[in-house]
Amino acid sequence: MKNKNVGLIIFLIPIGVAVNFVGGQLAVLLKLPLFLDTIGTFTIAAIAGPVAGLIVGLLTCLSIAITNPQSLFYLSNFLLMGFLAGYLGKKGVFTAAWKAGVAGAGMGILVGISGSLISLFLFNGFGVSGTGVFGGLLMSAGFPVWASAFISNMSVDMIDKIPTALITFLIVKNIPERTLVKLPNSSAYLKNS
Amino acid sequence: MMDEAFINYYRNPQKSKNWFLNINPLNKLNLYIFLALIPLFLQKWEVNIALTIAYIMIAVVAGRFKAFINPFLKLALVIGPFFFIVRALFWPGENLVYKLGFIKITQEGINLGIQYATIMLVVCGLLVLLTVTIKAEDFTYALEKIGFSHRISYIILSSLQLVMDLKDKTSVIMDSQRSRGIETEGNILFRIKAFVPVLSPLFLGAITGAEERSIAMDARAFSSDNKNTHLRFLRPTPGVEKVAVVVIDIVIISYIIWEVLV
Numbered sequence: 045m046k047n048k049n050v051g052l053i054i055f056l057i058p059i060g061v062a063v064n065f066v067g068g069q070l071a072v073l074l075k076l077p078l079f080l081d082t083i084g085t086f087t088i089a090a091i092a093g094p095v096a097g098l099i100v101g102l103l104t105c106l107s108i109a110i111t112n113p114q115s116l117f118y119l120s121n122f123l124l125m126g127f128l129a130g131y132l133g134k135k136g137v138f139t140a141a142w143k144a145g146v147a148g149a150g151m152g153i154l155v156g157i158s159g160s161l162i163s164l165f166l167f168n169g170f171g172v173s174g175t176g177v178f179g180g181l182l183m184s185a186g187f188p189v190w191a192s193a194f195i196s197n198m199s200v201d202m203i204d205k206i207p208t209a210l211i212t213f214l215i216v217k218n219i220p221e222r223t224l225v226k227l228p229n230s231s232a233y234l235k236n237s
Numbered sequence: 238m239m240d241e242a243f244i245n246y247y248r249n250p251q252k253s254k255n256w257f258l259n260i261n262p263l264n265k266l267n268l269y270i271f272l273a274l275i276p277l278f279l280q281k282w283e284v285n286i287a288l289t290i291a292y293i294m295i296a297v298v299a300g301r302f303k304a305f306i307n308p309f310l311k312l313a314l315v316i317g318p319f320f321f322i323v324r325a326l327f328w329p330g331e332n333l334v335y336k337l338g339f340i341k342i343t344q345e346g347i348n349l350g351i352q353y354a355t356i357m358l359v360v361c362g363l364l365v366l367l368t369v370t371i372k373a374e375d376f377t378y379a380l381e382k383i384g385f386s387h388r389i390s391y392i393i394l395s396s397l398q399l400v401m402d403l404k405d406k407t408s409v410i411m412d413s414q415r416s417r418g419i420e421t422e423g424n425i426l427f428r429i430k431a432f433v434p435v436l437s438p439l440f441l442g443a444i445t446g447a448e449e450r451s452i453a454m455d456a457r458a459f460s461s462d463n464k465n466t467h468l469r470f471l472r473p474t475p476g477v478e479k480v481a482v483v484v485i486d487i488v489i490i491s492y493i494i495w496e497v498l499v
Contacts, residue, residue, distance in 0.1 A: 051460050055447040057392050062399035063440055066407050070435060073411075074421060074428040087440065103396055110368055113312060113360045168349065170323050180327030184340060189329075207429075215437050223448055 052226050053092045060088030060100035061107060068108075079204050081108070085126045086212040090133030091219065093228040097126030117166055121155050125205075128154065129212070136232040138209075138216045148209025149202055156198030160190075169193040175200050250472035251375070257299040261474045262376045263383070264482045269295075269363055271489045276359050278493045285355035292362035296369065304369045312361040317354040324350035373397055378471055387465050403439060411435050 061084060068081030085104060089097025101122035109116040128151050132138070137147040163169055163179070169189040170176040175196050182192035216233065224230045253259055272292075276285045296305035330345030377390035414434050415421055421431045454460075 052451050054388050055451045058395035058399045059443045061396040062403045065400045066403045109364055113364050176323045180323050183327045215440050
């Protein structure tokens with residue numbers, strides 16, 4: 045039984061990577077002011093556990109780097125999100141909208157902290173996209189470098205991760221039970237198991 | 238006649254006319270990464286520029302210059318200036334060069350900007366070079382040869398394939414949802430609402446597909462732990478190449494140590 049589970053996870057991981065990619069593009073296509081490029085990581089981690097989340101995060105980071113080289117330096121963020129989503133998914137966070145929202149906010153804060161530490165040590169406090177401009181404006185407004193790095197990264201990540209977690213909740217809710225039952229985190233979603 | 242040529246194509250190792258492209262993928266990766274270590278430790282913008290030129294030269298030697306230069310310029314011309322401008326405009330410093338309202342351009346900011354913009358050129362060069370000189374299937378083949386599981390090969394190759402497949406599917410789903418009356422344009426609320434009906438059928442369809450695929454692959458002994466065979470294979474790495482890689486690595490490391498210490 046255990047071996048079977050591993051089998052299905054292997055086939056789910058590529059989907060997570062591809063959905064991350066497509067989700068990010070869809071957000072650009074619909075001109076949304078969000079990244080939404082971690083939905084695949086969240087969802088696969090939520091149903092298949094932290095290890096699967098870590099692998100999806102790693103592969104996503106490497107494949108996104110081809111079009112967006114800066115993301116390579118934020119590898120730890122991708123891994124952190126995969127692991128956290130997997131762990132929280134096991135605890136049943138993605139079974140209710142409000143829980144998912146709170147978890148999204150929490151993950152946004154943690155990822156924001158790790159992201160701003162990377163920005164601070166590698167990029168002198170400037171983020172690598174719009175975050176960098178925002179942080180730069182805060183710096184000119186008189187905030188110290190570390191404060192503007194933290195504020196810019198954390199707010200951007202929070203605004204992005206809450207909708208991501210909510211969308212994850214909606215998708216997980218619609219996955220058929222016969223699929224869920226074969227996956228490691230199934231006990232969180234199936235009531236009568 | 239065509240069939241015979243097709244069959245014979247798989248009887249010999251996959252070879253390119255170019256000697257550089259025939260190098261073992263892992264050795265190429267090793268070469269690129271060791272070269273990238275030089276600017277990491279020396280931290281001079283002249284070195285960064287020199288290395289970027291070296292990467293371009295490698296692309297020329299490999300006969301992939303045309304494939305290399307277009308994506309490289311697209312990336313570098315966006316990222317390099319962005320890194321420079323953000324630092325030049327906002328970095329606080331002592332020596333004022335130019336002042337416009339609350340924006341103060343300082344000499345420190347400009348120096349920092351040049352340093353970071355050029356190191357990003359190296360990163361862009363490295364990534365584009367990897368994609369144009371190493372085929373994904375060759376890379377996973379080389380990984381399997383040094384003992385990685387074929388499951389890892391599947392995950393890597395399938396991810397790359399699925400990105401393309403799902404991209405095509407997205408536009409199909411978007412069109413069909415639009416024809417059912419879901420608005421994908423208009424104010425921001427409409428556009429956010431359109432996101433879920435497009436993404437979730439895509440995702441759920443892919444997950445169902447994964448289940449079917451796992452059964453189909455198991456029927457073909459995917460989960461077997463026996464050694465698998467390969468349809469296309471690479472030539473065995475020549476001894477000269479192995480020695481050359483080790484020598485180059487040692488030279489680069491001793492150069493870095495010499496430069497940093499002396």
